[in-house]
Amino acid sequence: MSLRFIPPAAALAAAMAALLPVAGATQTARAADFTVRSVEVPELKGVFGEVKSRTVVPARARIGGTVRAVSVSEGDSVKEGDEIALVVDDKNALTLNAADAKIKELKSQLENARTELDRAQQLLARGVASQARLDTSKTQFDVATNQVTAAEADRAVILQRAREGAVIAPADGRVLTVPVTPGSVVLAGDEIARVASGPYYLRLSLPERHATSIREGGTVRIGERGISQDKAGTPATARPGRIVKVYPEISGGRVMADVEVDGLGTYFVNERTLVWVEIGKRAVLAVPAGAVRTAHGIDYVTLVTARGPLDVPVILGARFPGDDGERVEILTGLKDGDVIATAGR
Template sequence: MRAHLLLTAPLALALSACGSGEPAAVPPQAVVTGERFTLRPQQLPDLAEVPATVTTRDMAEARARIPGVLTALNVHAGSRVSAGQPIALITDSRLTQEAAAQGAGAAAAEAQAARAKADLDRIRFLHREGVYAQAKLDEAQAASRAANAMLAAARAQQGAVKAVEGQGVVRAPAAGTVLVADVPEGSAVAPGMLIATITAGPPIVRLDVPEGLAARLRAGAEVHVSGLAGQAAGETAIGRIVRIYPGVSDGRTRADVTVSGLSPELVGQRVAAAVEAGAREGLAVPARFVEQRFGLRFVRLLSADGKRAADVPVEVRPLADGRVEILSGLHGGDMILAPHAGAGK
């Protein structure tokens, strides 16, 4: 009986404490510590998506200068060439025949000039000996001068034909990379026909801007370029507009953008570009508050009481000043923590 009382006494004390109405003591909850940032709406650049192409500031075009047949094409797309380098050969059989005819004419004129000189030398000697009169000498001198003039004319015609024939050699107008060279060998070509397109100058990104957006472009505006070879998913390169071309063609205008570190090997690649076209209200945070894991981006959102933090997925867009714009996942007034923030008492 005494043992039973000893066992029931603690239970009675516990039940009496529950019925007294006084709450049990709860240890204080930990407060999350670390660098904090409160999101506030602010004016941010408004970006418009436009198509673009990696190209060079200038495009050098190697064109045919004479009609004929493309007998040799020594380059292909991607070939590196130097200025003046022969890249193709165009031949015209008519020029070959004309050159042969002019050569024969020049040889005949040379023979006539040689004969006239020999006659002049003989008559000059006989004139000194008193055999021929002065009139005979004058006639021989005139004939020699006429023969020499005919020889000069024949040689000039021969040189002109050779010069035209030499225009069949197509040379690179500038140093760079061949972008297009797709004329098959054996094709008939006409003067002015494009044989090869060669990049010239530093690589740039050329925007193809709708005319409705053209009026809002300005030199120095920020441009975000994505889709470059070697870029990670979601990564963008930031550049600036350096030239806006006047006029509108087919409802579009062009603008050139310089991007640091752009490789000439990317010339011809189609990319996407977001161009600054005004300003709008948005949310921006320092890039250090955004953490990337498994291809997704997260920020640590702090609860209103400051005692809890949760990882929230967000969509972001990089800004030129090192910050990122929050496109979705957060709202104005939210407080976020830097990654790896801890908890304190």
């Protein structure tokens, strides 16, 4: 058996090449380590917010009468000027007939006055009649003309009153309530429908002890649609909203606040949804959510020690967004300064 001679330089190079993967793995593992530090996070309180419309405009009847037809129902979208109901006053038809008859009578008197005026002018031209008779005939003709004009104006008023039987939508929006049905008798000014025309917002009601913790311009987190925790999600996945108004009066031990948030257009008015409000700050130990693994119902993190990695059981708290992803609070199991391995290790 022959032995091959390997130069010392070549042997050293081979040994270094064999160690390079190990060194690279060590650097990768160190890059995946995370040092646990105490950080301040917002202390959130979950409350229910009610969806409100900035303005709710009533559509009212302009005349009294009987509701002949209703064109909308609760939940319908309407545009400003749309006819949503029709109110009919049966007396309008009778009054209109009387006005037409009056106009015919006055027009007949006007024709007689015109004939008398023409005859007086002819007689005055022949020197048979006096100027006083002509002036009298002209005055009677002017009076008859004015009476016809006044009667036609009265008829126009009756027609306008009939047209005002159409109840129109006062603004764009959604119909909230329609408290009348066809056949109902209403008076002028009665409410036919209520239209939510303003942008939607959230109305919060907080306990009095949190009155000094909220402020205008503060950020809140709004869960997904629904009042259950399963549907609403968590603060980490909630969308942001902004407090635009804090009411200065406390009523019944509650302080009211309004929150502006996008995406409420399809909600029902007075629908409730889960909202998390910041009421202070607290110091917590938090780690990346990916550093936690669960086995047999127990949560673990890998603690980096001088003797090697060590799996440590922990109890988790709330989750919240961090600078580089979701973080989870560690209630017990770690202390400030511990080094753990993230998912990359």
